[in-house]
Amino acid sequence: MARFKKKLGSRSPKISTASLPDIVFMLLFFFMVTTTIRDASLKVQVKPPTATEIQKLEKKSLVSYIYVGPPTQQYQAKFGTEPRIQLNDSYASLGEVAQFVEMERKQRDEKVVPQMTFSLKIDKDVKMGIVTDLKQELRKVNALKINYSTKKGSQKTE
Amino acid sequence: MPKSKVRDVPEINAGSMADIAFLLLIFFIVATTMDVDSGISTKLPPMPENEQEPPPPLKERNVFQVLVNANNQILVEGEWSDISKLKDEAKEFINNNGKKDNLSENPEKAVISLQNDRGTSYDMYIQVQNELKRAYNELRNEASQDKFGRKFNDLPADQQREIQKMYPMKISEAEPKNIGGL
Numbered sequence: 001m002a003r004f005k006k007k008l009g010s011r012s013p014k015i016s017t018a019s020l021p022d023i024v025f026m027l028l029f030f031f032m033v034t035t036t037i038r039d040a041s042l043k044v045q046v047k048p049p050t051a052t053e054i055q056k057l058e059k060k061s062l063v064s065y066i067y068v069g070p071p072t073q074q075y076q077a078k079f080g081t082e083p084r085i086q087l088n089d090s091y092a093s094l095g096e097v098a099q100f101v102e103m104e105r106k107q108r109d110e111k112v113v114p115q116m117t118f119s120l121k122i123d124k125d126v127k128m129g130i131v132t133d134l135k136q137e138l139r140k141v142n143a144l145k146i147n148y149s150t151k152k153g154s155q156k157t158e
Numbered sequence: 159m160p161k162s163k164v165r166d167v168p169e170i171n172a173g174s175m176a177d178i179a180f181l182l183l184i185f186f187i188v189a190t191t192m193d194v195d196s197g198i199s200t201k202l203p204p205m206p207e208n209e210q211e212p213p214p215p216l217k218e219r220n221v222f223q224v225l226v227n228a229n230n231q232i233l234v235e236g237e238w239s240d241i242s243k244l245k246d247e248a249k250e251f252i253n254n255n256g257k258k259d260n261l262s263e264n265p266e267k268a269v270i271s272l273q274n275d276r277g278t279s280y281d282m283y284i285q286v287q288n289e290l291k292r293a294y295n296e297l298r299n300e301a302s303q304d305k306f307g308r309k310f311n312d313l314p315a316d317q318q319r320e321i322q323k324m325y326p327m328k329i330s331e332a333e334p335k336n337i338g339g340l
């Protein structure tokens with residue numbers, strides 16, 4: 001009996017770690033729900049301009065991205081600093097835009113094709129020339145719903 | 159340890175569950191981006207077809223001309239302007255309702271014509287778009303405040319459509335030109 005009592009008294013009780021997985025899973029689900037998978041590694045620098053009248057892009061699955069900007073540092077030696085268009089994972093010329101749009105459409109259900117949005121992620125220092133050309137290409141293939149990606153900024157005038 | 163007669167199902171050790179979950183968690187943190195995608199949504203006009211007849215000419219007073227040159231300077235209705243004044247000028251033009259002779263007859267007929275140079279910076283272009291959109295949004299908000307006592311975004315869909323009909327957003331982008339100043 002004496003031995004038994006001793007055991008109960010002295011040692012501090014172990015903390016149960018059984019609920020640790022639950023906590024971690026909760027965190028995991030939080031991250032899974034709130035985030036989107038990074039689908040392309042950027043080869044161009046994009047510093048978006050700021051604007052106030054912005055709308056959130058809904059239905060991420062219906063959004064395709066087109067990036068325009070100067071090549072990132074590691075590619076500058078090869079491609080220079082002139083702004084370039086990036087589609088998926090590689091640089092592309094204007095002529096490839098139509099093909100890209102077609103590919104993106106094929107990946108989706110036919111019913112949702114009219115709701116597809118093309119998000120243009122364009123660096124703020126890019127000149128309008130290349131943007132205009134890009135827009136003309138999109139018009140040619142009837143991809144008319146676009147979104148100029150911007151950051152939320154403060155109002156400059158009142 | 160007492161031995162039961164029924165064969166015990168061995169307990170699975172759940173101690174490593176946390177490690178697995180952590181691994182997954184770290185994968186998701188690394189592979190994802192947190193930024194919310196937002197921006198200015200617009201619709202491009204469809205490519206003109208050949209046999210299509212040209213649209214009827216608009217009255218000069220119903221067109222609000224905004225030109226942006228390669229040096230990011232703004233010309234509004236033939237006069238130098240500034241980005242900070244653009245919104246108010248646009249609002250005055252849209253909401254003129256025939257008061258002044260050189261401004262629009264009514265909001266439904268008002269068209270904003272935007273033309274930029276190939277050398278205009280994208281930043282400026284977005285700012286101009288933003289200001290013009292802000293002009294419309296403010297007018298819509300005022301109208302819905304007057305009519306329904308609530309902000310435009312809080313209105314039900316049919317009332318939103320009514321306000322949209324009062325103030326249709328007509329921003330037309332002219333085919334780009336090399337105006338110069340490069």
